[in-house]
Amino acid sequence: MNINQNYKNLTESYLFSTIAKKVNEFTSLNSGVKVIKLGIGDVTLPLCKSVIDAMHNAVDEMSKVETFKGYGPEQGYDFLKNSIQNYYSKRNVVIEPDEIFISDGAKSDLGNILDIFDRANTVLIPDPVYPVYVDTNIMDGRKIIFIDANEENDFLPMPDFSLECDIIYICSPNNPTGAVYNRTQLSKWVEYAIKNEALILFDSAYESFVSETDLPRSIYEIENAKKCALEFCSFSKMAGFTGTRCGYTVIPKDLNFGGLNLNKMWLRRQTTKFNGVSYIVQSGANAVFSEIGQQQIKENLNYYKRNARIISDTLDTLNIKYTGGKNSPYIWLKCPNNLNSWEFFDLLLNKIGVVGTPGEGFGKNGKNYFRLTSFNTLENTKEAMERFYDLFVLK
Ligand code: MLT
Numbered sequence: 001m002n003i004n005q006n007y008k009n010l011t012e013s014y015l016f017s018t019i020a021k022k023v024n025e026f027t028s029l030n031s032g033v034k035v036i037k038l039g040i041g042d043v044t045l046p047l048c049k050s051v052i053d054a055m056h057n058a059v060d061e062m063s064k065v066e067t068f069k070g071y072g073p074e075q076g077y078d079f080l081k082n083s084i085q086n087y088y089s090k091r092n093v094v095i096e097p098d099e100i101f102i103s104d105g106a107k108s109d110l111g112n113i114l115d116i117f118d119r120a121n122t123v124l125i126p127d128p129v130y131p132v133y134v135d136t137n138i139m140d141g142r143k144i145i146f147i148d149a150n151e152e153n154d155f156l157p158m159p160d161f162s163l164e165c166d167i168i169y170i171c172s173p174n175n176p177t178g179a180v181y182n183r184t185q186l187s188k189w190v191e192y193a194i195k196n197e198a199l200i201l202f203d204s205a206y207e208s209f210v211s212e213t214d215l216p217r218s219i220y221e222i223e224n225a226k227k228c229a230l231e232f233c234s235f236s237k238m239a240g241f242t243g244t245r246c247g248y249t250v251i252p253k254d255l256n257f258g259g260l261n262l263n264k265m266w267l268r269r270q271t272t273k274f275n276g277v278s279y280i281v282q283s284g285a286n287a288v289f290s291e292i293g294q295q296q297i298k299e300n301l302n303y304y305k306r307n308a309r310i311i312s313d314t315l316d317t318l319n320i321k322y323t324g325g326k327n328s329p330y331i332w333l334k335c336p337n338n339l340n341s342w343e344f345f346d347l348l349l350n351k352i353g354v355v356g357t358p359g360e361g362f363g364k365n366g367k368n369y370f371r372l373t374s375f376n377t378l379e380n381t382k383e384a385m386e387r388f389y390d391l392f393v394l395k
Helices: 004-011 015-029 047-064 078-090 107-118 131-140 181-194 235-239 262-272 280-287 293-315 339-352 378-393
Strands: 101-105 122-127 145-147 168-173 199-203 229-234 247-250 322-326 330-334 371-375
Touching: 004 131, 004 235, 015 168, 047 280, 078 101, 078 131, 078 280, 101 107, 101 262, 107 131, 107 199, 107 229, 107 262, 131 145, 168 181, 181 199, 229 235, 235 293, 247 322, 247 330, 293 322, 293 378, 339 371, 339 378
Parallel strands: 122 145, 122 168, 168 199, 199 229
Antiparallel strands: 101 247, 229 247, 322 330, 330 371
């Protein structure tokens, strides 16, 4: 019996599990301290009313023989795919319903999609990055080339046309840096992918945080992107579904590599290995796209955006450099006093009971950076930043 030896090449535990362990140790020794978590990007506001109403209705439907649902289509119900199609069409992006696959979230799809790619492919990944892209490729033993995202390129690395690769990961608005590519920059990536006959895996999980209207929220807003890109999105951050679980992946129908069609391969993969997202959850997700649903999620998004402003205003006052916050729930700051990111993590936890995410957990370029999220409550965000201010103002 041979096991997958590639697992030996992974770090011991997933970043957020390591952080949770450290926080648990701290709280067990300091039970009197109110710990405020601005670490993992987990939402705090409840699901909006339209989503809850739709899910209640769906539960009622499940209780009657006439409306009860058994297995649904593995790739998602038409009603939800049509709503997503319509959502894209508002930004003049044409996506067919059978190019959309509903899943339980972007993380699963980003990992599972690798099933349809050869393990000999070379993967291009920015550093720092959402660790899932790296770990899932290490598990498969793929060769990874890292490209630097740093202060010099405003954390938005551009393609090096002399570099060859097969799969390219882009996340914009970016996790962890909050930086967002503009149209010209994304067009360069599309041009590079087409020239290389490579495929872009575009993670748009944070698109709903884009406030500046001229910034692209989908790779398909860029000409020719349907010839070289898949898009992964999620209801987690858009509508507070981190615990409810729903997302979707777009695979254009005309994408063929090595004589095989990616859309058909993914359909084959999903129908074999996945039985779809529950009707109740898909009904809730669908309500997000109603007029009232859109208004309600906007209120929640604005709430988090206000938190982001509180964080960035504090950093401005303290003269601490950062990116993100404006079009993203993440604020990526340079650790003050030349601390490295784990030292800074320990300092914040031990001195002020505030939890963030050490930049090093996202790659070597994060060594002196730290990520804060705007997903906690207004009160907690204010309190955390007051404590933060007091800690650094006199230093
Ligand atoms: C994060 O904190 O980076 C995200 O919550 C992780 C995720 O969405 O899986």
